[in-house]
Amino acid sequence: MSKQITCPGPEFWQGKYDEEHLPWDLGRVSGPVETLVRHHFPPAGRVFIPACGRGFEAVYLAGLGYRVTALDIVAPPLDFLRAQAAGRGLEIEILHRDMFTLPANYDGAFDVFLEQTCLCALAPRFYPDYEALAYRALKPGGRLLGVFMEVDFDDGPPFNTPPDLVMGLFPPDRWRAEGPEPIVPKSPDRPGPEYLARFTKLG
Numbered sequence: 001m002s003k004q005i006t007c008p009g010p011e012f013w014q015g016k017y018d019e020e021h022l023p024w025d026l027g028r029v030s031g032p033v034e035t036l037v038r039h040h041f042p043p044a045g046r047v048f049i050p051a052c053g054r055g056f057e058a059v060y061l062a063g064l065g066y067r068v069t070a071l072d073i074v075a076p077p078l079d080f081l082r083a084q085a086a087g088r089g090l091e092i093e094i095l096h097r098d099m100f101t102l103p104a105n106y107d108g109a110f111d112v113f114l115e116q117t118c119l120c121a122l123a124p125r126f127y128p129d130y131e132a133l134a135y136r137a138l139k140p141g142g143r144l145l146g147v148f149m150e151v152d153f154d155d156g157p158p159f160n161t162p163p164d165l166v167m168g169l170f171p172p173d174r175w176r177a178e179g180p181e182p183i184v185p186k187s188p189d190r191p192g193p194e195y196l197a198r199f200t201k202l203g
């Protein structure tokens with residue numbers, strides 16, 4: 001494991017998995033991600049899933065034929081994902097590391113950067129680093145396709161990631177933005193409303 005540069009750090013997340021306190025974990029691929037895949041994914045390509053958790057989206061996408069790289073900062077959800085992939089005969093690249101230490105050989109590697117409950121897991125001071133990570137990981141023309149969440153409390157995670165904040169995070173000289181599109185009705189599984197947003201890397 002690489003050294004900690006993020007917050008909350010690995011001890012926090014390890015504790016959640018040790019306690020099996022996983023309120024974000026739906027136990028299946030989420031409906032909004034299925035919508036993104038159906039309407040906005042390229043027909044094939046390489047997908048990066050940062051902060052993948054137990055990785056239901058990774059299994060789903062690999063099953064559809066995408067080349068998936070799934071990453072998390074702690075091991076327990078990755079062990080679960082590894083077992084799920086093996087049980088289905090799926091090849092998924094699984095990285096155990098802090099997303100902000102993604103090696104340079106992944107620069108420009110991905111067609112899709114899939115966001116779901118990743119940004120809201122990071123303290124807000126890391127949001128510029130998140131934008132920079134997405135920019136360097138995607139190919140030119142690659143897309144960050146995201147499900148973002150709002151909450152009405154300050155003390156995350158999950159941190160509030162409202163549309164004005166998220167749309168402002170992706171500068172127009174680097175990205176073409178589409179959205180936000182609210183998800184209605186609200187999922188009973190989430191503390192606040194969610195919306196879809198899409199960002200295409202320019203250049």
Ligand SMILES: C[S@@+](CC[C@H](N)C(=O)[O-])C[C@H]1O[C@@H](n2cnc3c(N)ncnc32)[C@H](O)[C@@H]1O
Binds near residue numbers: 006071074116121
């Ligand atoms: C709220 S959970 C969401 C998991 C998954 N996206 C899902 O929807 O089920 C946040 C995940 O982010 C991981 N995480 C937090 N900070 C991270 C970082 N800097 N790098 C990689 N993973 C991180 C945690 O270990 C946890 O599994």
